[in-house]
Amino acid sequence: MFGYITANPEELSEAQRSRYAGVYCGICREIGTRSSQLSRLGLRYDMAFLALLLMSLYEPREEQTAFRCPVHPMKKRSRVGCDIISYTADMNVALAYCKSLDDWQDEKKRTARWLSSCLEPHYFRICEAYPRQCGVIRESLAQLAALEGEHCPSPDRPAAVFGKLMAELFVWKQDLWEADLRGMGDALGRFIYFVDAVLDRQEDRKTGNYNPFLLQPWQPRELEKILLLTMGRATAYYEKLPLVQDKGLLDQILYSGVWVRYREKNRKEGEAQ
Numbered sequence: 001m002f003g004y005i006t007a008n009p010e011e012l013s014e015a016q017r018s019r020y021a022g023v024y025c026g027i028c029r030e031i032g033t034r035s036s037q038l039s040r041l042g043l044r045y046d047m048a049f050l051a052l053l054l055m056s057l058y059e060p061r062e063e064q065t066a067f068r069c070p071v072h073p074m075k076k077r078s079r080v081g082c083d084i085i086s087y088t089a090d091m092n093v094a095l096a097y098c099k100s101l102d103d104w105q106d107e108k109k110r111t112a113r114w115l116s117s118c119l120e121p122h123y124f125r126i127c128e129a130y131p132r133q134c135g136v137i138r139e140s141l142a143q144l145a146a147l148e149g150e151h152c153p154s155p156d157r158p159a160a161v162f163g164k165l166m167a168e169l170f171v172w173k174q175d176l177w178e179a180d181l182r183g184m185g186d187a188l189g190r191f192i193y194f195v196d197a198v199l200d201r202q203e204d205r206k207t208g209n210y211n212p213f214l215l216q217p218w219q220p221r222e223l224e225k226i227l228l229l230t231m232g233r234a235t236a237y238y239e240k241l242p243l244v245q246d247k248g249l250l251d252q253i254l255y256s257g258v259w260v261r262y263r264e265k266n267r268k269e270g271e272a273q
Contacts, residue, residue, distance in 0.1 A: 002095075004192050006045040007249065007257040016249045018078070022064065023055075024048040026080040029067065030089035035122035038115075042096035046192075049253050051088040054172050056245040057181075060084055084172065090126045091133060091169050097123040098137050133168050140165035148210040155197060155212035155226075163189035180240045187234035191258070194230060198223050199265050231258060 007020055027047055031040045055062070060082040069077050097119040127134040143161045152158060166189025170181040197213050204211035213223065235254055243250065 002044040002046045004195055005049045007253045008260050011252055022078045022080045023051050025077055026085045027089050029079050030085050035093045038118050039093045043092055047088045047092050051084055052246050054084045056243040057241055087172055093122050094126045094134050098141050136168040153215040159190040159193040162193040180237045184234050184237035191230040194226055195262055
């Protein structure tokens, strides 16, 4: 369900591209250090956005180091490190564990059972450090599974649950920024759920998987309006935050990057008609 809150690579400057990669690589390396190499498999650029947002807001002391990546061995790469990078690394592992456990319990996928057993000891460590976030992740995924099981016809109900999950991840600290971060995370979570369901309609129609946008008649303009209004709510909270560092990169993600997969899917469908 993740993979939507990303940059539009065609619009990034070289400096932005380097910064974006450095944060992503920092999270990836931190996952390997704090958890395991296997735990790095579920990393998505959405977490890089969250790290950039929190780093811009709180401005922690950063360390930048060069390293060689076995996946890209030809030249050294740069990675960013700080306490927010560590936080987003842990949240990524917690999400991966709960999702794999949910897949095993609901669909009996053996690979999901194997992955959850591998991630379990790291998840317990993260729960001790972040009980608030981990508790909401567990509760939200269980509620989503229940709504899917009953074929809930309203897209708003499951979207609200996923919004609650994302809101909790955005609140690194419960301080004066909590309300705006929580509001932004909630709206982005709803957007992610909506856009994922919109883009998966054709595939879900073939497979019979649950999709709330298949249970009632929806016109393409109605669906796009839902996405625009939801993202507009997210950016309204975003603009309240006193951000300076990486503001241009964050703007590019929220005002352009989040629409890349949606526009590309619409373009392909239009060409196929």
